Amino acid sequence: MDLNLLRTFMAVYEARSLTGAASALHVTQSAVSQAMNRLRRDVADELFYRSGRVMLPTPYARELFPVVRDALGRIENAVSAQTFDPAASGRRFRIALSELGEMHWLAGIVERVSAAGPGLSVDVLQLDPTSMADTLARGVVDVAINSANVPGGFQTWTLKHERYVVLMAADNPLATGDLDMDTYRAAPHAVVTGESGHVNIERAVEAYGGAGDPVAVLNHFAALPAMLSATNLIATMPQSLSARWVREWPLVMRDLPFALDPVQVRLYMRSAHQEASSLLWFRDIVLAATEAESGFTPVRSEPAAPGQP
Structure with a gap:
């Protein structure tokens, strides 16, 4: 069988369209x-x-x-033989990040990629944990950084363990004194939609009887510092981002009044057929950037099998 037919099949499967496959293969739609x-x-x-x-x-x-x-992955890996030259490449890498991921790591990733080759570029796709397994399997992105488990046998690295804290204005009445569970539940909350770690918080609070509906539901984390500074709202936030905002805004951090295990933030790499030398190079760039930012040495994880959490 002509291997080009199989490459075309892969392109259509990944792009879900003949036009997209033609663009990826640099051929006509008729071909x-x-x-x-x-x-x-x-x-x-x-x-x-x-x-x-x-x-x-x-x-x-x-x-x-x-x-x-x-099968194509083995062939491409053997042919590429780690020959990727970033200085001469025009490769466009694709990474899926949440808003938090962009705030923490994107600058370091782009800085390293740009320094390695003038023709290299990075596209950031919005992270959707519900479809991430399919997105990686189809090769829509090269790597994804996510705090939710992604089944499918992908190569995975743990980038850091993120603790959550309560963030509020420095003049909030809850900024001093005891912050017990009843006070936390009764306080007016602000939440950000799509924050993958928030489901763990909701489950933990449900064990204590749950909390009322949030007073403010935001689309972006960037809006939180100004809102918290001007109101008596509180937000349950990743500690690393909160620590940064405390230095820049009149805000304070308080410990959670309940037990919550740290969230593991992981990098997932796309399926094996795309593991050419350029992908492995980009993976190493992302791992280096995240380690420089968090101070945590990435740890290779056992991949989750399909159907497992």
Whole structure:
């Protein structure tokens, strides 16, 4: 079988469109259509069907994908032989980050990438923990940094253990004295939507009877310092970000009035078929940037198997 047909199959599977696959392969859409027609005849399966504007894989295509991914990965790794030259490359890397991830690590990552090669660039995609396994499997991103577990057998590194604290204005009545569980539950809260660690806080508070609805629900963490400084709202926040804001704003940190295990923040690397030398280079750049920022040496983790938490 022509290996180019399999590469086209991978591109369509990842892009979910003929146009996107053609762009990724630097060929015409007609060439992609012709290759897919040949492959359909070879394997006696339609492989994809159209649903609205996207091409969805058939059950057989879903079975074929990991086999082709791993086989092409071995071939590409052998051919590339760690020959990536960042100084001469025009590679555009893709990383999925939350807003917190951007605030903590993006500057260090981009600084290192830019210093290594003038043609290199970095695209940041919004982190969606619910679809991250599929996003990594299809190669939409090269790496993702996430505090939620992502099943699927991806190579994984623990970047740090994040503790949570209560953040509030320095003149908030709760800034001094005892902050017990009843006081915490009754206080007016501000939360940020999409913060993956917040679900752990909600579960812990539920064990003590839960808390009322938050007074303010924000889209971005960047809006919190000014809001907390001007009100009596409190926010349960990652300690590392809170410590930075305490130095810049009239805010104080208080310990949580309940037990909560630190959250593990992890890096996940995309599937094996993309583990060419450029991907491994970018992974090492991200690991170096996160270590420089957090002071925590990344630890290789055992990947979560499909279906496991």
